Amino acid sequence: MEILKEGKGELVGWHDPDENREWILKNKSREMKDKRMNAKEAVRKFVKNGSLLANGGFGHIRVPMCLLYEIIRQKKRDLTLAAKTAVHDADILIAAGCVNKIEVAYAFGHELRGLSPASRRKVESGQCKVLAEISNGGYQWRFLAAMMGIPFVPCRVMAGTDTFEKSSAMLAKDPWSGKPIVLLPACYPDVALIHVHRCDKYGNAQIDGIKIEDVELACAARRVLITTEEIIDNEEIRKNPDKTVIPYYLVDAVIEERYGSHPCEMPFMYYFDEEHIGEWLRLSKTEEGVKEYLEEYVYGVEDFKEYLELVGGRKKMKYLKEVESYKKLAEYPWSER
Amino acid sequence: MYTQMEFLACTASHILEDKKTVMVGTGLPMIAAMLAQKTHAPNLTMIFEAGGVGPLPPVLPVSVGESRTFYKALQAGSMHSVMSNGQAGLIDYGFIGGAQIDVYGNLNSTVIGNWKNPKIRFPGSGGANDIGSWAWRTVIIMKQNKRKFVKELDFLTTPGYLTGPKAREKAGLPYGTGPYRVITQLAVYGFDDETKKMKLVSLHPGVTIDEIKENSSFDILIPEKIETTKEPTEKEIEILHKLDPQGIFLRK
Numbered sequence: 150m151e152i153l154k155e156g157k158g159e160l161v162g163w164h165d166p167d168e169n170r171e172w173i174l175k176n177k178s179r180e181m182k183d184k185r186m187n188a189k190e191a192v193r194k195f196v197k198n199g200s201l202l203a204n205g206g207f208g209h210i211r212v213p214m215c216l217l218y219e220i221i222r223q224k225k226r227d228l229t230l231a232a233k234t235a236v237h238d239a240d241i242l243i244a245a246g247c248v249n250k251i252e253v254a255y256a257f258g259h260e261l262r263g264l265s266p267a268s269r270r271k272v273e274s275g276q277c278k279v280l281a282e283i284s285n286g287g288y289q290w291r292f293l294a295a296m297m298g299i300p301f302v303p304c305r306v307m308a309g310t311d312t313f314e315k316s317s318a319m320l321a322k323d324p325w326s327g328k329p330i331v332l333l334p335a336c337y338p339d340v341a342l343i344h345v346h347r348c349d350k351y352g353n354a355q356i357d358g359i360k361i362e363d364v365e366l367a368c369a370a371r372r373v374l375i376t377t378e379e380i381i382d383n384e385e386i387r388k389n390p391d392k393t394v395i396p397y398y399l400v401d402a403v404i405e406e407r408y409g410s411h412p413c414e415m416p417f418m419y420y421f422d423e424e425h426i427g428e429w430l431r432l433s434k435t436e437e438g439v440k441e442y443l444e445e446y447v448y449g450v451e452d453f454k455e456y457l458e459l460v461g462g463r464k465k466m467k468y469l470k471e472v473e474s475y476k477k478l479a480e481y482p483w484s485e486r
Numbered sequence: 487m488y489t490q491m492e493f494l495a496c497t498a499s500h501i502l503e504d505k506k507t508v509m510v511g512t513g514l515p516m517i518a519a520m521l522a523q524k525t526h527a528p529n530l531t532m533i534f535e536a537g538g539v540g541p542l543p544p545v546l547p548v549s550v551g552e553s554r555t556f557y558k559a560l561q562a563g564s565m566h567s568v569m570s571n572g573q574a575g576l577i578d579y580g581f582i583g584g585a586q587i588d589v590y591g592n593l594n595s596t597v598i599g600n601w602k603n604p605k606i607r608f609p610g611s612g613g614a615n616d617i618g619s620w621a622w623r624t625v626i627i628m629k630q631n632k633r634k635f636v637k638e639l640d641f642l643t644t645p646g647y648l649t650g651p652k653a654r655e656k657a658g659l660p661y662g663t664g665p666y667r668v669i670t671q672l673a674v675y676g677f678d679d680e681t682k683k684m685k686l687v688s689l690h691p692g693v694t695i696d697e698i699k700e701n702s703s704f705d706i707l708i709p710e711k712i713e714t715t716k717e718p719t720e721k722e723i724e725i726l727h728k729l730d731p732q733g734i735f736l737r738k
Contacts, residue, residue, distance in 0.1 A: 309657030329658030359537030
């Protein structure tokens with residue numbers, strides 16, 4: 150295939166497909182065994198300094214916050230983030246000094262809530278380095294290539310732009326149509342953290358609502374940590390196998406954490422905690438504020454359950470459930486700007 | 487009476503046609519699409535980049551991935567499913583914005599200054615490059631001033647007509663696609679068929695040609711006949727207030 154152009158961005162997370170198969174053969178057990186553990190153990194075991202990390206969900210939706218706080222608490226360093234529509238996860242991990250390199254489809258912003266003061270400070274001062282650019286669709290197809298066990302996937306986005314120039318993609322001549330086509334290299338994150346509605350102790354996981362790119366991501370990542378609202382019996386999984394989007398053999402750890410996405414949304418269960426997100430956005434305007442936030446909500450608590458009590462406990466969770474189910478209207482402190 | 491945001495929502499809504507599909511972001515595009523559904527385009531289908539297809543949200547979503555984007559939807563799909571649908575030609579309209587635009591409708595939403603050492607870092611492409619690559623008609627909504635309507639972008643995040651006629655096709659982008667309209671607080675623009683340069687379509691009521699020129703660093707083509715952008719009707723304003731009773735999006 151004739152290569153017409155090469156993106157100059159750094160190639161993140163790529164492996165030769167045979168090398169990755171070999172890694173899978175040696176490291177990925179196909180035994181259906183009990184993989185339950187707590188957040189502390191899972192992070193200690195599977196999130197290594199210097200890893201390429203990717204988080205499931207989208208923006209503030211279905212984010213494995215319980216593990217992200219634990220990563221901050223354990224002071225993991227030099228992580229590279231696959232920022233596929235990364236919002237709160239990117240902001241807080243960069244602010245806390247855990248992530249210092251990033252490949253960006255979307256980061257440094259909170260959608261309608263505005264830009265991220267903390268992570269922007271880090272990237273504009275050079276403390277967090279952008280390795281490459283890509284689009285949302287493009288990143289998701291990098292995972293698709295890895296899911297398929299192939300070295301790249303062709304696509305028709307990014308051509309002709311600086312997003313391509315700063316990406317790790319290549320432009321080639323399509324042998325069939327003769328037209329230029331963008332080739333996206335496969336991306337195998339070292340570890341993916343994905344929050345789901347339910348799964349069994351083996352890791353057979355079910356997600357309600359949109360899947361975003363979590364199926365592709367779970368298949369692409371070398372290590373997959375599933376945080377779940379609840380652990381259910383294997384027989385229950387077998388009653389609705391069409392609901393299972395991640396089978397057990399992809400999964401390395403199962404962590405049961407009710408409200409584990411807080412302050413982010415869990416579709417059909419609880420809505421964004423706008424009050425808490427608003428507090429983060431307000432405090433993170435200064436470095437002192439970031440410290441204050443982390444001291445109070447991350448370092449100052451033992452685990453996620455203590456954190457939940459601190460942010461409002463049962464009463465707050467009840468309110469967030471009512472907003473999610475349209476019984477109460479959400480309030481958006483950031484819309485007052 | 488209406489506010490500027492309400493006017494923009496109505497203007498964006500008028501562009502959308504019935505029996506078509508549109509990929510929307512949150513905020514103004516979403517309100518515009520829902521207003522179109524309740525007026526001239528009841529069979530317009532909204533698609534969200536995280537996977538939601540054709541929802542009937544009782545409350546406006548604030549994120550393109552939240553559960554309101556697939557409430558009573560036709561499908562709760564995935565990013566792969568909807569992005570593939572778009573790339574294959576099934577999505578007619580797409581709404582995007584940006585920090586800078588040039589005469590060919592190319593957009594920057596990545597950095598101001600140098601990419602390596604940015605003065606201001608924006609979120610990057612997100613879904614914008616995808617939508618701008620394959621939507622049959624891309625609609626851009628942004629504020630207009632000399633710093634935003636620029637001669638040269640600091641970074642070309644999302645493709646417009648790139649360097650002019652046939653440049654998109656040559657680069658490898660799907661044929662027959664590209665920016666269709668640019669909506670600002672001053673006017674609605676399109677792109678000249680021959681040169682692919684930005685061309686005035688209509689001035690908003692009370693806005694002059696001089697004003698749009700003063701608020702652009704590049705020359706905007708002016709047609710012989712100049713239209714005035716249609717004003718919202720009372721009924722449209724009433725519907726908008728029902729869609730956003732808390733004034734979360736329209737108040738801004």
